[in-house]
Amino acid sequence: MQTFEQLSSQFTEYFQQDHFPQEPATLYQPNRYFLQLGGKRVRPVGCLMGNELFDNIVPDAWKVATAIELFHNFTLIHDDIMDRAPLRRGMPTVHHKYGESTALLAGDVMLVAAYENLRKISPNFLVPVLGLFNKTAREVCEGQQLDMDFEQRDDVTLDEYEHMISLKTSVLMAGSLKLGAILGGASKRNQDLIYEFGRKVGLAFQVQDDYLDAFGDPEKFGKQVGGDIKANKKTFLLIHALQTADKGQRESLQHLMLTNSDNKVDDVLQLFRQTGVDQWARELQDNYLQQALQHLEDIAVTSSRKEPLRQLALYLVQREH
């Protein structure tokens, strides 16, 4: 069994291959640029780990992992257009550097390249792999649309937000693990368990993301805290605070969301603390994490095989940056 770090380093090397033709360079150079910006490659490594949970890693797992990482980067390129984001990992986004039309098209052809990697796996796995990949891809698009819809609404419930995050963020991790499990010959029940493990880890990860943006240690977090607050982004924290606050606190919060004063972040954080949102978020996150670990526990393989995934879950959820 290999750790996340070991597999991540192996995948990073494997993924160095050229994924695109040379010409037209105006289309493919932007994609090369974006891929070399790097990333933790959590999702493709999830596929490899989901595979190794059941058997030695098979060659097909590397191809599916490649498809997953290309798909993930396709979504990032298009999301950056929609969010009008100038930077990604501290570097100019594709649309910022090469123009919006090229970014749109570069993303499109990145998705096609993902499918071309899937085509190369053993034909007997192609139908189930393609089925789960398509379902996951569709759900990620749905999640992004819901996220945009929620920006226009001020009555988003916690259940709706969880559903959106599940689609936008969690199903790709869950699907990656399950794709690996399918290739490892896992039973239907084990496939379902690893999927739910990934989905719950994804939700816990998002709670931590929302928490760190508000309460993270600026030195460890690596970026300014309060970004979500400034943007009035619906997060686990804000939605819960609005729901549990008393009348006065809710009015203060709603009033703060209409302003852009210098002390907006501090004032909102104070209300978050008054309504106990910080403590609640810690509990919610631990709740998701414990559910995830229980699903992992229930998978019918020896405990030692599960250890790397257990470690990964703890790392992703307990990180401070």
Next chain:
Amino acid sequence: MQTFEQLSSQFTEYFQQDHFPQEPATLYQPNRYFLQLGGKRVRPVGCLMGNELFDNIVPDAWKVATAIELFHNFTLIHDDIMDRAPLRRGMPTVHHKYGESTALLAGDVMLVAAYENLRKISPNFLVPVLGLFNKTAREVCEGQQLDMDFEQRDDVTLDEYEHMISLKTSVLMAGSLKLGAILGGASKRNQDLIYEFGRKVGLAFQVQDDYLDAFGDPEKFGKQVGGDIKANKKTFLLIHALQTADKGQRESLQHLMLTNSDNKVDDVLQLFRQTGVDQWARELQDNYLQQALQHLEDIAVTSSRKEPLRQLALYLVQREH
């Protein structure tokens, strides 16, 4: 053997099915709207005709035809964003009606839906079908990028333009026919011949498109002639005119391209006639058409099976609107 019109009407009915889930409606309603704008469905019917050339139409051909039409509509939605086009078939484009971010995402999920239709065919055809589909999709993206690149250049050669049109327009028709042929059990040689038939028909079609925009009968053409000229669009006509004009004519053309005067279209058309571009375009188009018909002739099936495709080629190329 069925005619294009017969198969087009059958496909239109088949394609009425709902291709998307109900929710989120904010994502899928835009796609439903766009698909019901209609169209001639030439490419999916090409797949059915390529299939019937070799055998009775198999159930898989309908699924692949559906994937092709969804793919085509995905490219139209994204192209409209890139071209900032407000109208398509006389109706608001998706980004114009629903916003650019939703149009981008609606296109993405339309492409995923295309792949989901491919997944449903017999597994023994999946690898070759997916291979050709991916190659075609990649090339269509490359063609669109080249088209955008050419807008920034004034030294595009006829060979470069033909290559771009081949990718942007012809390979999807060629690929559709060949996908049908693969499902019909055609030999490798027959597959290649039907592909080249489609590619040449596509090129002849584009020459006709460029010709009609300049010399079409406004009453039959259905839209104002001279749109390409006003936009200084590189077309078969303009590129050839710039190459064959004498020094004075070339300078006049280049000067006209810098202006937006009321008589720009008339003046350019006069230069087109002086340089004999109108006659040349007719010959070029007939040349492509004859090559296409020769490829069709060379396919090793009885002549009567080829008649609907011969009629389609003549119709597409000789249309006056």
